[in-house]
Amino acid sequence: MTDTGQQNRHEASGPVSTGDSARRTDGAERRGEPGSRGRTTIADGVVAKIAGMAARDVPGVHALGGGLTRALGAARERVPGTAKSVSRGVKVEVGEVQTAVDLEIVVEYGVSIRDVTSAVRESVISAVGWMTGLEVIEVNIAVGDVKLPDEGDEEAGEEEQPPRVR
Numbered sequence: 001m002t003d004t005g006q007q008n009r010h011e012a013s014g015p016v017s018t019g020d021s022a023r024r025t026d027g028a029e030r031r032g033e034p035g036s037r038g039r040t041t042i043a044d045g046v047v048a049k050i051a052g053m054a055a056r057d058v059p060g061v062h063a064l065g066g067g068l069t070r071a072l073g074a075a076r077e078r079v080p081g082t083a084k085s086v087s088r089g090v091k092v093e094v095g096e097v098q099t100a101v102d103l104e105i106v107v108e109y110g111v112s113i114r115d116v117t118s119a120v121r122e123s124v125i126s127a128v129g130w131m132t133g134l135e136v137i138e139v140n141i142a143v144g145d146v147k148l149p150d151e152g153d154e155e156a157g158e159e160e161q162p163p164r165v166r
Contacts, residue, residue: 047092047094047099048090048092049090050127051127051139052103054123055123056086058116058123059111060107060112061105061106061107061116062105062107062108063105063147064089066104066144066145089103091103098136099134099136100138100140101124101140102139103124103142104143105144106143117141120139121141
């Protein structure tokens with residue numbers, strides 16, 4: 001988890017009114033804005049979800065995760081009551097003010113992998129930075145597969161075979 005705030009310490013440098021601890025009764029400056037009082041922590045899973053959503057929104061990205069990861073995820077999602085994992089194929093390391101993101105993606109056939117991965121980096125850096133305030137120091141992308149036009153989509157269950165036994 002990460003800490004994006006600062007811990008404020010109360011200093012007894014003058015009388016403080018009981019109604020508003022940010023104002024001193026002697027007219028001195030405020031101690032800080034209300035948004036900087038206290039501590040905020042952001043879990044790794046939060047950053048992973050943000051990065052996953054940002055990557056999926058890029059045109060040319062078919063899916064996130066490797067073949068085995070996608071197959072297991074697709075099987076798990078068929079179980080009633082389970083939701084689609086937006087952080088599948090995403091690993092993050094979150095520090096106090098910085099984060100690093102590793103993605104495994106599947107691109108659609110016919111798109112420029114260089115352009116898609118560049119757009120994914122921009123999207124992830126922008127979304128994570130804006131939503132968390134963390135500095136994204138790197139976004140590593142592994143392209144694990146290319147989705148061909150004639151291939152079925154195992155995530156959507158398009159290639160389900162009819163039962164062999166009736």
